[in-house]
Amino acid sequence: MNQEHSRPASAADAAADEAFRCGFVAIVGRPNVGKSTLLNRLVGQKISIVSSKAQTTRHRVTGIFTEERVQFVFVDTPGFQTHHRNALNRSMNRTVSQVLADVDLVFFVIEAGRFTDDDRKVLTVIPASSKVILVINKVDQLKDKARLLPFIDEVRQQREFTEIVPLSAEKGSNVAALVRAATPLLPVGVPMFEEDEVTDRSERFLASEFLREKLFRLLGDELPYGIAVEIEKFEVEGRLRRIHAAVIVDKPGHKAMVIGKGGEKLKRISSEARVELEKLFDGKVFLEVWVKVKSGWADDERALKSLGYE
Numbered sequence: 001m002n003q004e005h006s007r008p009a010s011a012a013d014a015a016a017d018e019a020f021r022c023g024f025v026a027i028v029g030r031p032n033v034g035k036s037t038l039l040n041r042l043v044g045q046k047i048s049i050v051s052s053k054a055q056t057t058r059h060r061v062t063g064i065f066t067e068e069r070v071q072f073v074f075v076d077t078p079g080f081q082t083h084h085r086n087a088l089n090r091s092m093n094r095t096v097s098q099v100l101a102d103v104d105l106v107f108f109v110i111e112a113g114r115f116t117d118d119d120r121k122v123l124t125v126i127p128a129s130s131k132v133i134l135v136i137n138k139v140d141q142l143k144d145k146a147r148l149l150p151f152i153d154e155v156r157q158q159r160e161f162t163e164i165v166p167l168s169a170e171k172g173s174n175v176a177a178l179v180r181a182a183t184p185l186l187p188v189g190v191p192m193f194e195e196d197e198v199t200d201r202s203e204r205f206l207a208s209e210f211l212r213e214k215l216f217r218l219l220g221d222e223l224p225y226g227i228a229v230e231i232e233k234f235e236v237e238g239r240l241r242r243i244h245a246a247v248i249v250d251k252p253g254h255k256a257m258v259i260g261k262g263g264e265k266l267k268r269i270s271s272e273a274r275v276e277l278e279k280l281f282d283g284k285v286f287l288e289v290w291v292k293v294k295s296g297w298a299d300d301e302r303a304l305k306s307l308g309y310e
């Protein structure tokens with residue numbers, strides 16, 4: 001659904017078409033629309049966490065994608081939480097506004113065939129001046145493809161979109177069209193990162209994300225509200241990394257859930273996280289995980305700041 005780009009009117013325009021482009025892109029959308037899946041698909045390496053549970057992306061994750069003439073610096077923003085209004089969610093919304101004020105392009109992701117009140121709310125925080133590409137994800141789930149065009153017309157009424165791209169982040173279909181549509185919308189400029197840099201986040205951050213993903217996956221429905229991971233020690237000795245991590249929960253009862261019978265659950269969580277981290281870092285990892293109770297931390301903005309939330 002790319003718009004036709006007219007031929008350059010002058011030699012200067014032609015030169016701009018040839019020039020290298022580089023810019024910041026924010027991926028926004030309500031929880032669970034597939035923002036992390038899209039980021040991972042674009043960047044080509046798993047760096048953000050994916051989970052069928054809502055609200056897994058609490059941290060801002062930056063992915064970098066470089067092609068011959070373009071570099072996208074992705075800023076993955078947290079999903080909106082519209083039901084619970086505690087400090088954690090206020091902090092998330094603030095992060096989103098800050099990110100959006102500072103990017104060159106916004107990917108507004110929705111699910112094909114579903115436009116909800118939460119989608120509308122997300123749209124209201126995107127500044128009117130932002131360039132926005134409407135990304136209609138999960139088209140593979142749409143049983144009746146004839147519904148796509150009327151659906152696009154409906155969403156179009158909500159605001160002006162620079163481009164509209166239906167795709168499937170999971171299957172990878174039409175993702176190239178998104179790259180093509182987005183490239184000319186970025187400013188002309190030199191690359192900000194080396195070509196092989198996938199992320200500017202530290203290994204320490206990646207360790208906490210991987211551990212958090214394992215917690216989400218292995219605790220399933222038992223996952224306590226307000227769980228977080230804090231890396232207390234991260235040491236590199238040659239190719240060995242020693243990592244001490246604390247899993248922070250809100251209540252003593254939650255601690256028991258994370259540890260599991262005879263410590264089985266926590267053992268499995270840390271051993272699976274260790275295996276993936278060894279692959280990521282290409283070296284041995286010594287990972288020690290323990291569970292810490294910090295009552296009411298999710299409601300305490302200072303506690304949030306001390307854990308690195310903005």
Ligand SMILES: Nc1nc2c(ncn2[C@@H]2O[C@H](COP(=O)(O)OP(=O)(O)OP(=O)(O)O)[C@@H](O)[C@H]2O)c(=O)[nH]1
Binds near residue numbers: 030034138
């Ligand atoms: N069928 C289908 N499922 C998808 C597609 N993209 C993502 N999903 C699934 O949708 C679910 C949510 O994906 P995420 O990438 O975690 O969504 P998110 O928007 O980052 O979610 P939050 O982190 O909660 O904001 C996962 O189960 C994905 O596998 C797609 O193109 N097709």
